[in-house]
Amino acid sequence: MQTCAAFQPPPRLLMGPGPSNVAPSVLQAMSRPLVGHLDPAFVRMMEEIKTMLCQVFLTKNEMTFPVSGTGSAGMEFCFVNLIEPGDEVIIGVNGVFGTRMMDVAERCGAKVTKVEAPWGRIIEPQQIADALKKTSRPKFVAIVHAETSTGALTPVEEISKLTHNAGALMLLDTVTSLAGCPVRIDDWQVDAVYSGTQKCLSCPPGLSPASLSPRALEAATKRKTKVQSWYLDVNLLASYWGQDRVYHHTAPISMNYALHEALRLVLEEGLESRWRRHEQNHLALTAGLKAMGLQIASQEGHQLWQLNAVAVPEGVDEAAVRKRLLTDFNIEVGAGLGPLKGKIWRVGLMGETSSKANVKAFMSALGQILNDSGRKTDAEAALAAAAV
C-alpha cells in the first residue's frame, strides 16, 4: 500500500475565529503517554479539571465538566438534555451561532420563538421581554454571549433576570467569550452554559466545557422522555464525571491533558488579568486600524475584545487580502459568513494569540498588502497609534 509522508503543519499565526495559538506546555501535555480513562491518576486529574472549570466559569455548579466533542457538541448537549418534544424555547439570533441554536432546537422537537437582531448588533433585553410575554410556558431563553460570526457581545444580566422572572431557564453560549472577557455564570444566574477549548482558553479544539445549574440539572433528570442523544445524555455522563465513575464512553485522554494544562495557565495568569490583556490588545488593534482608516463593523459599545470584525474597505478584494495574509505572512484571519460574507475580516485576538507583538505583526502585514494594492496606508502611523 502507498503511504503518505508524516504531516508537518506550516507555522501559522492563528488570528482567525479559532483555533487560537496554543502554549508550548499545552502542546507538550498532549505528547505525554496515555493512561486509562478509569485510571486513579486520570480520575484525580478529572477532578482537577472540574475544579478549574468552576473557577473559570465563576460557578459553584457541581455539574461542570468538558463534553467530549467540540463547541457545537456542547451546544447540542445543553439542548438535548433540556428540551422535551413540544417545549417552548426562545432563541436570540444575531449571527451564525444563534441560527445554529434554532436548527438544533427544532431537531429536538422544540417550538421555537426566534428573537432577531441584525448581524453585528446585540439582542436587546426588551426584545426578550416581548417574546416572553407571547410565550405561555417558556422552558428556556438561549442567547449567544459572544457572536463569533459578527464580533458582537450581548450583555447577559438583564436578559437573565427577565428570563427567571418568567420562570424559564437561562442558556448561554460562551464559546468565544470564556476566559477572554467577563463571564460570571453564578452572578448572572445562567442555568446552562457551554464553551469551546480552542478560543480564549487556547487549547486545541476537541472538548466543550459545560456547566448546568442545579435547576437545569433537575429539569434534565426529571424529564419524562429519554434524552435523544445517548452520547450526550447528562444522566449517563453524570455517573462517569461524578463519584460513581461508571464507564460511559472512553474520554479523550490526551485532549483532557491539554485542557488541564490550558486551565492551569489561565488561572496562573488570573482571570481578571487575562480579561484585561484581551481588552488592551483589542484597544491597541482598533486604535491602529482607525489610524489606517479602517473600522470595526460590529455595534459600537458592544464590540468583542477577542474577535474583531474589521470592515473591508470599499474597493478592496476581501478574499485576496486574506489569502495573501496566509501565504505571504503565515497569518490566518477569518472570512465573513452569511450576510457579512465579503464585508468583514474576522481578526481573532484570543488567548495566546492576544499579544502586542501579534497586533503589530497583523497591522504591518495588512498595511503592506493594502499598500501593494495601491491603497495608501500609513502603517507606521498605525503602529504608533496602537503603541505596539
Next chain:
Amino acid sequence: MQTCAAFQPPPRLLMGPGPSNVAPSVLQAMSRPLVGHLDPAFVRMMEEIKTMLCQVFLTKNEMTFPVSGTGSAGMEFCFVNLIEPGDEVIIGVNGVFGTRMMDVAERCGAKVTKVEAPWGRIIEPQQIADALKKTSRPKFVAIVHAETSTGALTPVEEISKLTHNAGALMLLDTVTSLAGCPVRIDDWQVDAVYSGTQKCLSCPPGLSPASLSPRALEAATKRKTKVQSWYLDVNLLASYWGQDRVYHHTAPISMNYALHEALRLVLEEGLESRWRRHEQNHLALTAGLKAMGLQIASQEGHQLWQLNAVAVPEGVDEAAVRKRLLTDFNIEVGAGLGPLKGKIWRVGLMGETSSKANVKAFMSALGQILNDSGRKTDAEAALAAAAV
C-alpha cells in the same frame, strides 16, 4: 486562585479494553503547532486521512472520515443518520455494545428487534435469518464485530448476505476489530461502519473513523425527516469533509494529526502483517495462560486476538489481582462488565500493546500475584509455553 500542579501521568502498560499504548511518533504529532480547520495544509491532510482510512477499512466508499467524537459518537452517527422514527431495525446483542446499540436505536424512534446471544458467544446467522423473516421492512441489521466486553468475534459475511437478500442495510461496529484482525468492508458489503481510534489503531481516543456505502448515504440523504443530531448529520458533515469545505464544526485539529500518523504506521506495517502480529501474540498469551491453568472465557473458535477474556480462577479475588497489576506493575487490564463482572479479566493486546514483550510482562506479573496469593503457578513453564 489556587492552581493545580501540572499533570504527570504514571507510566502504564495499557492492556485493558482501550486505550492501548500509543507510538512515540503519534504522541509527537499531537505536540505540533496548530493550524486552522480550513487551512489548505489541513485540508490536504484531511484528504490523506480519508484515503488512508479507506485503505484500512478496505473500502472504496467516498464517505469515509473520522467523526469528531469517540467510538460511541460514531455509533450514534450511524444510527441517527439511518433511522427515521418508526423504522424497523434488527440488532444483535451479545454484550455491552449491542446493548448500547439498542438504547441508541430506541432513542432514534426505531422499532427494534433484539437478537440475543449469551455474553461471550457470537450471533449466529440463523438467528438473523429468523429475525429477518419476522420483520416486514427492516432498515438495517446491526451487529458488533468484536465485542470488547466479552472477547467474541462474530463472523460478518453470511449475516451480511442474509441482510442484503432481505433488502436491508448492514451496519457494523468495528471499534475493537479494525486493524487488529481482518475487516473487509467492501468484500463483506457492509453499508455503515464505525470504529474507534484508541484500540488497534493505537491512537488516543477522541475520533471515530466511519464509512457509509453509497446505498447507506442515499438512505441518509433521501430521508424525509431531519437527522435528530445537528453535530452528527452526515448531510452537513459531507460539505466539510467533501469538496465544498463548508464550515460545520471546528475539527479537532491535534486529534487528526494523531490519527494521520497512526494510520501511517498501520499502513507502513501493512494490514496483513498487523493482523498476523495480533494473532501471534494472542496465541502466545493463550498458550502461556493454558500452561498456568487459565482459560479464555469466550466461545471457542471465535476468540478475539486483540482482547482476551481471561476466566478468573475459582477462589481468586478478581478486583484485588487487577488492582495489584496496576499498583505494583503499572499494568492496566479491564474488569468484566454486566453478567461477566468478577468473572473475567479483559486483557488487551491491541496495536502497539500487542508484542511478545508485553505478553511476557503480563504473564510474569500475573504469575507472581497468583503465587503470592497462595496459588501454585509455574510462570517459567508458562513463559516457555508462550515462547516469549
